[in-house]
Amino acid sequence: MATEPTKKQGPLLTTADGAPIADQENALTAGPRGPVLMQDVALQEQIQRFNRERVPERAVHAKGSGAFGTFTVTGDITEYTRASMFSEVGKQTEMAARFSTVAGERGAADAERDPRGFSLKFYTDEGNWDLVGNNTPIFFVRDPYKFQMFIHSQKRHPHTNLRDADMQWDFWSLCPESLHQVTWLFGDRGIPKTYRNMNGYGSHTYSLVNKDGVRTWVKFHFKTDQGIENLTNEEATELIGQDRESHQRDLWEAIDQGDFPTWTCYVQLMTQEQAEEVDYNPFDLTKVWPHADFPLIEVGKMELNRNPQNYFHEVEQAAYNPSSLVPGIGPSPDKMLQGRLMSYQDAHLYRIGVNYRALKVNRPKTPVRNYMRDGQFGGMLDEGTGHPNYYPNSVEGAPRPDPSYAEPAWHLGDVTVERYNSREDHDDFSQAADLYNLMSEDEKERLVTNLAGALGGVDRQEIVDRQLAHFDQVDEDYGRRVREAVSKVRQSSGDGQAGVEAAMSVKDMVPEGKAKRG
Structure with missing residues (x-):
């Protein structure tokens, strides 16, 4: 008679303090039917920790999926940028990606008609670079004053708590700049079949700066190598009825089975002289740059090849910031980008906390040295510096800025944007x-x-x-x-x-x- 194989004993269960737990199923009580005692601290810890498991969901892009992979340079753009990530063909950089719907809450269905967020975090050897875009090269508004109001119009009515067509179309009909994006959203590409079957765009205009301090305006494009596939209204309705997590399931299963999705990265480039000559505002988020005038230049290949081990830690707490820029990649006068440089960072500070960058998924691979201290969970990283928390200082070994990383000035009409010396031309005596x-x-x-x-x-x-x-x-x-x-x-x-x-x-x-x- 065959005997059942002996099950391997798992590791010792402990409290959050590391103390062994003897029983995880039966509360400590005064008699078999008596009340639970306060001294059952392991039970208390479990209840209290459970009550605090969630963090506030994102105000926008709440429902999303994530994965990890690599970016490999395939085209030389060192003529345009000093960014170390692009320093040589073949160079590989670790990265994280998060795809999402825009308006839906965390429980929304994946296959809704909605733009898709396309956020990328590159762990470069000069700090983290985040490209926070969408699956569309444009957006509904061009001014940051309208962004919050647009999102309100797409969310729930404050009186009925229902999605409201009057709210949506009232806003759109009063904002004709939204026509380009509305036409995209209600066209064939309005409901991607999966996250793997859609393109991604940085959407905004950014800047590249080379080693000589020359600036070039740039737009980033990520073209899916799986091919564009979309759903009709009828197909989406049927799919949602069967599986509200269709995009999440598809991405997870593809990577889990070794069918790693890839995207080819391209850039469009525009000089300042060209920006002054085109008959549209190249920094307007509601506009594209025609490919015939500014052709796509291949830059690299993005591959997603690892699923998260813990969704909450690696996806829900992942924080993507347009303000996370590295030397050689910078912002532009794009008004919406300028607003997002602050708003996304502020959202993460509220949602996850002031030390959110100390979390593994957000932590740069490079050493972090600055004068920011303390705050909630301020000890998550052992800084091990011993230097003070103020600047300027004359303490030997304390971090110092390096003027060689300064960006060139912007010449915007009669105004020059640069860092002016606050001591120059001032009499302090x-x-x-x-x-x-x-x-x-x-x-x-x-x-x-x-x-x-x-x-x-x-x-x-x-x-x-x-x-x-x-x-x-x-x-x-x-x-x-x-x-x-x-x-x-x-x-x-x-x-x-x-x-x-x-x-x-x-x-x-x-x-x-x-x-x-x-």
Whole structure:
């Protein structure tokens, strides 16, 4: 008689603190029918943790699917960008992708007539670059003031809590700039058959900057290698009745079976001179660049070859930001892009928390060094730096900016957009001198005494010298008196009280014959 194989014992079950759990099915009670006791802390932990499992869903693109893969460079565009990701043909970069519907909530059906989000995160060796676009090269509005209002019109009526055709068409009929996208949405490509059978677009105009600081405007296109396939209204209705998760299921199963979907990446390029000559605004999100005038140039191949191990961690908490840019890739005057540079980042800060980039799916592969600290879950990454949390500073080994990464200025008509030196053409000393010279001798004495006492506690002499040089530039007398007072404090020996007493004795330095007010 055959015996059943012995089942392999699983690993030890523990609490969140790592303590072993003896029983996961029976609560601790006072007698078999008695009440549950507060001291069943493992049960409490499970209930409390369950109540907090969800985070707020995305206000837009709430229903989505994700996967991971690689981007491989197949075309040389180093003439146009210094971005390390494109530095050589054959270079491969890890990436994450998230596809979604726009208007539906997390429980919406996949096969709805709706644009599809097409968001990509590239873990480059110079930081994360996120390309946050759609399966359409255009959008409904061109001004960020209208974006929030457009989304409201596509969501639920605040009174009935129902999707409302009057809301949708009222907005569209009052915004003729939406006609291009409406025509796309209600055409054959309005309901993609699967995420694998649709194109993706950066939609916005971005900029490429090369090693010589030359800027070129760019649009990104990802053409599906599986072929474009779409659904009719009737096919979508039937599919939704059978499977509300059709896109999620298709993407997961394809990757799980080794049928890895791919897209070929192309760019369109436009010089500033060309941008000034075309008869439309090339930074208008409701417009395309005609391919006949600005042909597609092949850049690379995107392949998705790994499903997430934990959907919540790797897809729901994945955060895609148009503001996540790397050297060599930048924004443009596109008004909608300018609005999204802030709005997406702000949404993630609200939804996931200020340290959302410390989560594995959002974490850059490169070292992160900055002066941002603390916040909820602020210890998720061991920074291990020891440097302070302010800048400018003169601390050895603290992170420093590198001017070589500066983007070239934008020349927009009569306005030049660049980082202007906030100290240039500013007099930081004259008004301080006027204030000093308005003071009586007693006021100056107290000022010098207070400054000497404070500077006497500074350990690094270079900091003291730098500050004394500022006082010199305000007024020669001011600098001399503070310098002498500080010297006296720092020369004093003994404990801290001796230093305080020495600082207080600065009054002896007031020149003879000067009147003192009591």
